[in-house]
Amino acid sequence: MEKADIVIVGGGVMGSSTAYSLRKIGFDGRIIVFEKDPIYEYSSTSRSAGGIRQLYTTAINIQVSRYSLQFYKKFPETMKIDGEPFEIDFRQNGYLFLGTEQMISSLKKQQALQHQFKVPSQLLSTEELLNVIPELNINDLAGGLYCPEDGYLDPYSVMQGFRKNAQRMGVEYIFEEVETILTTQNRVTGVRLINGQEYNSPIVINCAGAWGVYLSEKIGIPLPIHPLKRQIFQFDTAVPLEKDLPLTVDPSGVYFRHEGNKILSGFSEKVKPGIDFTVTRSLFYDELWPVLAHRVQNFEIAKITSAWAGLYSFNTADHNAIIGNHPTMQGYYMALGFSGHGMQQAPAVGQGLAELIHLGKYENLDLHPLRFERFAENDLVLEDAIV
Numbered sequence: 001m002e003k004a005d006i007v008i009v010g011g012g013v014m015g016s017s018t019a020y021s022l023r024k025i026g027f028d029g030r031i032i033v034f035e036k037d038p039i040y041e042y043s044s045t046s047r048s049a050g051g052i053r054q055l056y057t058t059a060i061n062i063q064v065s066r067y068s069l070q071f072y073k074k075f076p077e078t079m080k081i082d083g084e085p086f087e088i089d090f091r092q093n094g095y096l097f098l099g100t101e102q103m104i105s106s107l108k109k110q111q112a113l114q115h116q117f118k119v120p121s122q123l124l125s126t127e128e129l130l131n132v133i134p135e136l137n138i139n140d141l142a143g144g145l146y147c148p149e150d151g152y153l154d155p156y157s158v159m160q161g162f163r164k165n166a167q168r169m170g171v172e173y174i175f176e177e178v179e180t181i182l183t184t185q186n187r188v189t190g191v192r193l194i195n196g197q198e199y200n201s202p203i204v205i206n207c208a209g210a211w212g213v214y215l216s217e218k219i220g221i222p223l224p225i226h227p228l229k230r231q232i233f234q235f236d237t238a239v240p241l242e243k244d245l246p247l248t249v250d251p252s253g254v255y256f257r258h259e260g261n262k263i264l265s266g267f268s269e270k271v272k273p274g275i276d277f278t279v280t281r282s283l284f285y286d287e288l289w290p291v292l293a294h295r296v297q298n299f300e301i302a303k304i305t306s307a308w309a310g311l312y313s314f315n316t317a318d319h320n321a322i323i324g325n326h327p328t329m330q331g332y333y334m335a336l337g338f339s340g341h342g343m344q345q346a347p348a349v350g351q352g353l354a355e356l357i358h359l360g361k362y363e364n365l366d367l368h369p370l371r372f373e374r375f376a377e378n379d380l381v382l383e384d385a386i387v
Helices: 013-024 059-073 101-116 126-132 155-168 209-218 282-295 342-358
Strands: 006-009 031-034 095-099 122-124 143-147 172-174 178-183 188-193 198-200 204-206 225-237 247-249 255-259 262-266 302-315 322-325 332-336
Touching: 006 013, 006 188, 013 031, 013 155, 013 332, 013 342, 059 101, 059 342, 095 101, 095 126, 101 122, 101 143, 122 126, 126 143, 155 172, 155 342, 178 209, 188 204, 204 209, 209 225, 209 302, 209 332, 225 282, 262 282, 282 302, 322 342, 332 342
Parallel strands: 006 031, 006 204, 031 172, 095 247, 204 332
Antiparallel strands: 095 143, 122 143, 178 188, 188 198, 225 262, 225 302, 247 255, 255 262, 322 332
């Protein structure tokens, strides 16, 4: 049997950030990352919309995302290889939540909390919204919550940056699927692969995203998580916009942003839980396009150029991640259930998990509110700003 000191299941952005952070803070044992998808074709990371925001309604999410934003700003230099910056195409074009009259009081409360953690969010009037998006239809709006620091990036490049730097520091990547986590007497002992091979390890970190809940169930640890399909549509317009868009969230929940000269858009549709990558273009025509055309006149004439589906690891209890060690299964750690926030929170979560495992405690940022035990303790972290 092969042996490792730490096994990480899932080599996407969360698993790779954790592996990288473990090495950076001095863990020198053998780390093996298992990833079943060698080209990351169906990875939630590569199918993400890439939004980075601090506009949350809970203190822990604001702090986690603020930490990660500062990391992403320095990412090209921090992750440079052979002297070459590792570019992630981070565009700080802002994040904007549009609000109706009924939503303004809630946006004001959110802004007050965000300011406690030095997030420079701004509550914009309808006229100020036009300074950000001149073509915006403001007739049914009362304002919007805007953060100019936020924006969007290329998720695949971020993941590759973490992975390649982890590998340069001796982390091993094995592109095989983990069938199950091995346990004995309430402690993990390793993993068994689909091909039957077993790897012994006293620590297993479940970073398997939408698939992670199934691995946890196999060892008798159910989680309030299920996979949810989320579709993204890329389209072209006949008339270009005057300015690059922030990632903008309509009151309906439809979001849109620039992707080069094209526009990306998506929506949290109601679907049955499960692994599903089918694309239904009728969603765009029936639900997204009417909203988009109403909000921005330029979107009235649109042509879909690309579309894809990815998976949220959706936490049905409070829409927040489950991070840290399990209280009764020794050696079992998790970073699951991000409900669409994984990409933007990966640097902070990877750092936090590395500290908890190697140092025995959180040092840079206390992720205790996101512990597994919060469900039994009825201490949920209820996040309202879900996209």
